[in-house]
Amino acid sequence: MDDHADAAQFLSSRRARISPEQAGIQVSGVRRVQGLRRGEVATIAGVSPEYYAKLERGALAGVSASVLDALARALQLDDAERAHLFHLAQAADGTAAAMRPRRRPAKQWKPRPALQWVLDSITAPAIIRNGRMDLLAANHLGQAMHAALYDAYPGETPNFVRYTFLHDDSHGFYPNWDVAADTAVAILRTEAGRDPHDKALQDLVGELSTRSADFRQRWGRQDVRLHGAGSKLFHHTVVGDLDLAYESVDMLSDPGLSMTIYAAEPGSPTAHALELLASWTAASATRTD
Numbered sequence: 109m110d111d112h113a114d115a116a117q118f119l120s121s122r123r124a125r126i127s128p129e130q131a132g133i134q135v136s137g138v139r140r141v142q143g144l145r146r147g148e149v150a151t152i153a154g155v156s157p158e159y160y161a162k163l164e165r166g167a168l169a170g171v172s173a174s175v176l177d178a179l180a181r182a183l184q185l186d187d188a189e190r191a192h193l194f195h196l197a198q199a200a201d202g203t204a205a206a207m208r209p210r211r212r213p214a215k216q217w218k219p220r221p222a223l224q225w226v227l228d229s230i231t232a233p234a235i236i237r238n239g240r241m242d243l244l245a246a247n248h249l250g251q252a253m254h255a256a257l258y259d260a261y262p263g264e265t266p267n268f269v270r271y272t273f274l275h276d277d278s279h280g281f282y283p284n285w286d287v288a289a290d291t292a293v294a295i296l297r298t299e300a301g302r303d304p305h306d307k308a309l310q311d312l313v314g315e316l317s318t319r320s321a322d323f324r325q326r327w328g329r330q331d332v333r334l335h336g337a338g339s340k341l342f343h344h345t346v347v348g349d350l351d352l353a354y355e356s357v358d359m360l361s362d363p364g365l366s367m368t369i370y371a372a373e374p375g376s377p378t379a380h381a382l383e384l385l386a387s388w389t390a391a392s393a394t395r396t397d
Contacts, residue, residue: 221393
């Protein structure tokens, strides 16, 4: 990953997706440019064409917050994209590292006993992951729900993105595989903007880019997203389809980590499936003991 290249590709990709009509520009004649022209973005943002051309070459170091905000409005960026633009600018001028709370320890993270107690007290499936999409901890139902990932990485830390693109079983686990793949890459791209010098993340992106054409294609789109709440569809080999809502929260005591809790609509087939999965998990634990 290269700070200048990432910034240049992000800005050009966002410019290319906006039609003149969306920007309120009247068009006459044939246009040879997909989306807006650089000069049109410059006019909307209130900067000179020469200055915007410099920015689109990736020169974001020292750019003021007001200019970045004007670019975000001109390019019609959503909240995730706007935050990503600011992260790219911080990386360019070296302030990204200073603004991060504290670097995570190099050794493998494990949940504190009290944190694991909290997880285990949650009756719904609950997991903890980092920005690289490593599955770091889970309660019993969370482990049962993600049994496919744990089976794919016996004795290792499962990674959602690696599993999605490098394991054929992922197409069964995610019935809407394309949606799951798009989401996973967008989350990883967002983390790359937040922490561009994370070597483990760079290694993961390099591995996936080398081994998966599907990943390379999606990585090149420059899509980002905030992953706070929504719904997901899973298929479990024991209880079938699980149509779940989720809420994710950042963990203040462990910067860079987030906890996700899943829930089913009361009385729905998924709610009954979760009850069955909980019973199956308890029975399996009893047999193990």
